[in-house]
Amino acid sequence: MIKKNSQESPTHCGTIALIGAPNAGKSTLLNRLVGQKISIVTPKAQTTRNRVTGVAMAGQTQLVFLDVPGVFEAEEGFEQAMVNAAWNGAKEADSVLFLFDARKNPTEETERAVARLARLEKPIFLGLNKVDTIKGSKLPLLERAAWFQERAKWKEIFMICALNGDGVSELKAALGGSLPESPWFYPEDMLTTVPMRILASELTREQCFLKLQQELPYTLTVETERYEEKEGVIEVHQTIIVQNERQKMIVIGKGGSMLKDIGSGARREIGKAAGQPCRTFLFVKIREDWKEKPDAYHYLGLDFKAK
Numbered sequence: 001m002i003k004k005n006s007q008e009s010p011t012h013c014g015t016i017a018l019i020g021a022p023n024a025g026k027s028t029l030l031n032r033l034v035g036q037k038i039s040i041v042t043p044k045a046q047t048t049r050n051r052v053t054g055v056a057m058a059g060q061t062q063l064v065f066l067d068v069p070g071v072f073e074a075e076e077g078f079e080q081a082m083v084n085a086a087w088n089g090a091k092e093a094d095s096v097l098f099l100f101d102a103r104k105n106p107t108e109e110t111e112r113a114v115a116r117l118a119r120l121e122k123p124i125f126l127g128l129n130k131v132d133t134i135k136g137s138k139l140p141l142l143e144r145a146a147w148f149q150e151r152a153k154w155k156e157i158f159m160i161c162a163l164n165g166d167g168v169s170e171l172k173a174a175l176g177g178s179l180p181e182s183p184w185f186y187p188e189d190m191l192t193t194v195p196m197r198i199l200a201s202e203l204t205r206e207q208c209f210l211k212l213q214q215e216l217p218y219t220l221t222v223e224t225e226r227y228e229e230k231e232g233v234i235e236v237h238q239t240i241i242v243q244n245e246r247q248k249m250i251v252i253g254k255g256g257s258m259l260k261d262i263g264s265g266a267r268r269e270i271g272k273a274a275g276q277p278c279r280t281f282l283f284v285k286i287r288e289d290w291k292e293k294p295d296a297y298h299y300l301g302l303d304f305k306a307k
Contacts, residue, residue: 014094014179
């Protein structure tokens with residue numbers, strides 16, 4: 001439901017899809033734009049699985065960002081569902097920001113994605129991210145921008161660093177300027193529509209990525225079974241789901257040490273997001289084919305299509 005703003009001057013509001021290849025920095029940028037961590041960030045590609053909505057204000061404009069899974073060539077059903085969710089987000093949004101890692105060369109996959117974006121009848125922006133890592137001559141950066149200019153009609157092109165904020169305020173202002181006159185969708189102090197139950201699952205999954213790094217099975221997921229407040233303390237019961245006994249032992253670690261480390265990090269991050277102390281209770285279960293079950297898709301807000 002659209003909520004009206006009490007201000008007399010005209011307000012603007014709309015949705016902006018953040019789209020790009022895995023590890024382009026979309027979640028880092030979303031957290032920067034919103035001003036708080038609402039989307040998990042890890043070095044592992046394709047960390048974002050479900051749509052994360054972030055809300056930011058710029059004067060009388062409310063920007064509603066959709067951080068969707070990365071676009072890549074997917075073969076399996078679960079990954080295809082994530083990619084479909086990304087493109088559906090782009091179709092539904094008022095504007096689109098395509099984020100690209102400026103350190104990398106565009107590929108055929110990039111060209112296909114840009115061609116698809118060019119067919120959208122809405123403002124599309126390009127953000128060349130991680131420009132702080134390019135030292136010396138800026139010629140490669142200019143060549144990168146020229147490559148994109150030849151292939152689509154961008155509203156504007158920005159060179160930014162989502163990590164330290166360089167160029168982000170200018171990007172935010174331009175994105176806000178592309179949105180239609182409209183009442184705000186959400187209260188002014190709202191930062192995300194993601195329920196704390198789901199955010200808690202994501203924050204624990206983030207700790208799994210960060211603690212296990214290369215050992216982590218990509219297919220691991222986390223479900224929050226219970227999320228409740230007891231005497232001023234958030235109590236969270238979660239299940240970490242893996243696909244076999246070997247993965248289970250990796251997550252638990254020797255004498256339960258790894259699971260304790262994951263729990264400690266999750267407790268800190270969930271408490272920070274909730275704004276109050278937190279207790280976590282983690283369990284590890286094996287579900288060999290969890291990715292092929294409708295519940296897995298629905299839990300992440302993805303469309304399930306039976307094979």
